[in-house]
Amino acid sequence: MFDRRLIQYFNWGFAGLVLLLSGLGVLTLYSAVSGGDPSPEQVLYVKQMIWFGIGYSILLVTILIDYRRLEGGAYFIYIGCILLLIAVLFVGRQAGGSQRWLSLGFISIQPSELIKVAIVILLARCYSSTLSTEGLNFYQLLKPMILVAVPFFLILIQPDLGTAMVMMLIAASMTLFVKVEKKTLLTIVLTGVMSVPLAWFTLLKSYQKRRVLTFLDPERDPLGAGYHIIQSKIAIGSGMISGKGLFLGTQNTLSFLPEQHTDFIFAVWAEEWGFIGSFFMVFLFMLLIIWGLNIAYACKEPFGTILAVGVTAIIFWQVIINISMVMGLMPVVGVPLPFVSYGGSSVITIMICASILLNISMRRFAAE
Amino acid sequence: MRNSFYIKIEDREWYRRRLIGSIIIVAGAFLVIIVRLFQLQAIEGAEYRRLSEHNCIRLQSIPPSRGLIYDANGELLVDNRPAFNLKIVVKDADPLEETLEKLAALLDTAPEELQETLKNSRSVPSYQPVLLRQDIDRDAVAAIEVNSFDLPGVSVEIEPRRQYIFGDTAAHFLGYMGEINEAELKRQPKELGYRSGDLMGKFGVERAFDGFLRGKPGGRQVEVNASGQVVHVLQEIPAKPGGNIYLTLDRRLQQKAEELTQEIAAVVVVMEPNRGDILAMVSSPSFDPNIFLGGLSNSQWEYLIGHPYRPLENKAVQGEYAPASTYKIVTAIAGLEEGVIDEKTRIFCPGYYPFGNRVFRCWRRGGHGTMDVKSALSQSCDVYFYQVGQKLGVDRLAAYAKEMGLGQYTDISLDRESQGLIPTAAWKRRRTGIPWMEGETLSLAIGQGYNLVTPLQMAVLTSAVANGGRVLKPRILSRLAPADPDLPAEAAPEMEQKEAEHYLEWSRETMDIVREGLWRVVNGTRGTARVSRLEGVEICGKTGTGQVVSRKTGEKEVKENVPAHYRAHAWFVAYAPAQAPKIAVSVLVENGEHGSSTAAPIARELIRHYLKVDG
Incomplete structure (x- = not known):
């Protein structure tokens, strides 16, 4: 029988926040692709609304299913995503020099987006059974490390350095949250630090080194990434305190901004709404993330807690990396801004994340 | 659920501390972002606003x-x-x-x-x-x-x-x-x-x-x-x-060849017969590539497109022509190798050859009399080769032609190369649904019919005869000189030409007989290209006259009545010197009528120029 408490405990505030952010996202996208004018590219924001429609439908259906069933299905989801990643390598669609999309006829999906959620679910399952307040030791860490390494390398050879890195950060966040023994942590960190120069001087070819260097320092590529960063900084800075007003951003309409509807979309928002608007959006994201951690705290069983932390980490790292990147604080990597950047896979992933958090939140009574 | 036990009360405090730690990290990260936003928009905002107003980067x-x-x-x-x-x-x-x-x-x-x-x-x-x-x-x-x-x-x-x-x-x-x-x-x-x-x-x-x-x-x-x-x-x-x-091309020889082909639609390919270097390649008329740089004007474009001699086409590799009598080289080699004729086989040529209910004519109405293979080559006797072709059959003939590179891409590093066509019985059935008729083999044997070759393929074939049976891949690069020692390691190797050649397994006797025949074409008393003899150098060659439209047998040819573009194409393939060949030439003059009168003199002048022979 349907439990009434599910409605009683439904987290209306969090749901409202998600709704608000998706609304702002579509508005920004509309401005980015059309500048308020009808144009052929406008179809993008309609597509995005359809994606949100699909996302919300998934959300409404999945919150009815107890999230704890994910624990049992963790390996199936993981293996399914791994198979998709392998499929991408063979039959994927190429764009911009790497192979990331899987074409399903009318739509394309990006399995590297979905694998993030799969990893989080699987790690939540692993850690919730091995958890101890002293922290994990090396042998307990071995399995999760292997499980993360497989998709990591599959994404790395696409090549999609940015997504691989984000996935690593998410996994690391979850691992550090459940605590690692000091001795083990030190060993892993030291090994990592030492293996970097080893890989640099022995494994990497010179063109790969060049690519990594450009990735770390866009100034090395003043005609590509370096130029994008300058234009993006001009866009953000020129918004000043109160912004130029909706649809009045010039950097965007004169097409100085690269990929203004995907990775650089925050610059469009910041130009039009100024510091006040940017602060507002950043604040909403922070609220969302702290709320996510609060949901983790309110949950009274380990799987749900760790899952909530992992899902929150997905949102956190994407927001931080994307915004830092457009402000020139970080290398330009292809990480989308949740809710705002254009992209079906990104929208669906973020809606799944929201769904899982709401799901955990509305079932917190279970402990009482 | 596997993990149905709830967190113990004493562990709740542990979780609380870890979550508070996480919130501090999150807040710290967002603080950095907000400080940076403030720096860009509030502190440096005015400067960026100026830059954006007249975006000057x-x-x-x-x-x-x-x-x-x-x-x-x-x-x-x-x-x-x-x-x-x-x-x-x-x-x-x-x-x-x-x-x-x-x-x-x-x-x-x-x-x-x-x-x-x-x-x-x-x-x-x-x-x-x-x-x-x-x-x-x-x-x-x-x-x-x-x-x-x-x-x-x-x-x-x-x-x-x-x-x-x-x-x-x-x-x-x-x-x-x-x-x-x-x-x-x-x-x-x-x-x-x-x-x-x-x-x-x-x-x-x-x-x-x-x-x-x-x-x-x-x-x-x-x-x-x-x-x-x-x-x-x-x-x-x-x-x-x-x-x-650095190309294999010789600028002076190239210009000499162009000089010789002015005002006509003609093709010249000059090849070094031992290495396959292309020394000259002319497709006349030409065009000035400089005019393409600024974009062509309409009138320039229409002139180039509308010109009846097709100046934009590289006829040396793109043009497909009936090989005509030059193909008799193939028929002769095939006949000798397959044993359907030998050096002494004699055939009487009365000027015609009745076959089925048709009469196949020799180009010489009065007939050549008794011919052996050498004299048949040198006088280009059609009747002799009709009979050799008949004995060989279409497929055996095709196998030899293909082995010599006809109907195959030479894989020269130039684009838009044509493959040509060497028909077989199976090809015709596939293409038209009609079985092969033996009479068609007779036409093929003298290079008419469905046969199509490019002048470059004929140069490769001529080189193969000259060098004793090596079918070479034409080379156009003599050297690559990369500007940046960093770049070539990736780019050069795939461009370096592989010496893709294969050896033909023909007997020495066959080759000697055919060469002797080709020697007589130019140097023999009754050779078809006798007028193109060169004092001091012995040239071997073969003339050809390729029909553009098939003419009804027996109809009298009156040159003046035939419109220029229906006149036959003239061929001449040659190499020299006869004993130690240094140059192979393939010349085709469109609508030039007779190989001996229009194509052969061009080849002779080029050989003279290249070997620096006076006289």
Whole structure:
């Protein structure tokens, strides 16, 4: 029988926040692709609304299913995503020099987006059974490390350095949250630090080194990434305190901004709404993330807690990396801004994340 | 659920501490972002607002200097010269109308023409320069520079421009450049940095080795003032020059061949018969590749497209012709090797050969009398070869032709090569549904019928006869000289030509017999090309007269009645000197009627020139 408490405990505030952010996202996208004018590219924001429609439908259906069933299905989801990643390598669609999309006829999906959620679910399952307040030791860490390494390398050879890195950060966040023994942590960190120069001087070819260097320092590529960063900084800075007003951003309409509807979309928002608007959006994201951690705290069983932390980490790292990147604080990597950047896979992933958090939140009574 | 136990009360405190730790990290990260936002928007905002109002950071592309092309003797054929290109940045050219009017007055042209050019490049963002005029003269440059203050957004850039030093010499071989089109742009990997508006090789060597010749473009990030002039350069990546190419071509021989084929539609391929080097390749009439650089005018384009002699086609590799009597070389070799004839086999030629209900005629109405294989080659007796062909059958004949490279791509590194056609019984059934008729084999044996070959294939075949049976891959590169020792390691190896050749397993006797026959064509008392004898050098060759439309048997030929483009094509293939061949030539004159009178003298002059024989 349907439990009434599910409605009683439904987290209306969090749901409202998600709704608000998706609304702002579509508005920004509309401005980015059309500048308020009808144009052929406008179809993008309609597509995005359809994606949100699909996302919300998934959300409404999945919150009815107890999230704890994910624990049992963790390996199936993981293996399914791994198979998709392998499929991408063979039959994927190429764009911009790497192979990331899987074409399903009318739509394309990006399995590297979905694998993030799969990893989080699987790690939540692993850690919730091995958890101890002293922290994990090396042998307990071995399995999760292997499980993360497989998709990591599959994404790395696409090549999609940015997504691989984000996935690593998410996994690391979850691992550090459940605590690692000091001795083990030190060993892993030291090994990592030492293996970097080893890989640099022995494994990497010179063109790969060049690519990594450009990735770390866009100034090395003043005609590509370096130029994008300058234009993006001009866009953000020129918004000043109160912004130029909706649809009045010039950097965007004169097409100085690269990929203004995907990775650089925050610059469009910041130009039009100024510091006040940017602060507002950043604040909403922070609220969302702290709320996510609060949901983790309110949950009274380990799987749900760790899952909530992992899902929150997905949102956190994407927001931080994307915004830092457009402000020139970080290398330009292809990480989308949740809710705002254009992209079906990104929208669906973020809606799944929201769904899982709401799901955990509305079932917190279970402990009482 | 596997994990149904809840967190113990004493552990709740542990969780609380870890979550508070996480919140502190999150808040710290967001604080950094907000501080940075404040810095960009509140503190430096005014400066960025100024930059955005007149967005003055521009990207300028630095074109690489394209590799030079030399002939085999190191003589420069294609280089780059500095040219003045007129460019405009629409966003800076304010007011645009007025600027264009002033500019048009200085250039002595109508403002509408300049506007037309702008309209054609609407896809270029308004802050990027559009090429208005290429290669303007010094007077115009001086006028524009003097008035630069009144011409905001207008600039004159000195950029390298391709120069084909000898004009239309070897134009089909060297090729030409043109603006990259949409489809080509999509095909190029991103790393190569092709951008719309770039020139790329479109034909010939320019196209085949575009990647090597091109180099890598650089660029600079500059800040410009309100009228679009560069205030300072922020960052710059120099362009990497392209590599130089040394061809196998001999410029003097090439020009000699062109001289000999003026005013006619003709093809000449000169090959070094031991290595396969292409020494000259003429497809007449030619064109001047320089005119493609600035974009062709309509009248130039229509002239080139509408010309009955098809000047844009490289007939040496693209043209497919009936091989005519030159094909008797193949029939003779096949006959001897298969044992259907030998050196002494004699056949009487009365001037015709009845077969089925048809009568096949010899070109010599009165007949040749008794012929053996050598005399049949030298006098090009059709009746002899009808009978050899009949005994061989179509498929055996085809096998020999294919082994000698006919009906196969030679894999020369030039684009748009035609394959030619060597028919077999199976081919005809597949193609027309009608079984092979034996009479057709007779026509094939003398090089008429479905047979189609390119002049280059005939040069390869002639070389194979000259060098004792090696079918060579034609080589056009003698050396690649990369500009940057970093670049070639990736680019050069795949361009180095592999010596793809195969040996024909023919007996020495066969080769000696055929060579003797070809020697007599020129040097024998009754040879068909006797007029092209050369004092001091013994030439071996074979004439051919390829029908353009099949003529009804028995109809009397009156030369004046046949329209020029229905006249037969004239062939002559040759090599010299007979004992130690150094040069192989394949000549085809379209509608030249007789190989002996039009094609053979061209080959003789080239051999004379190359071997430096007087007389």
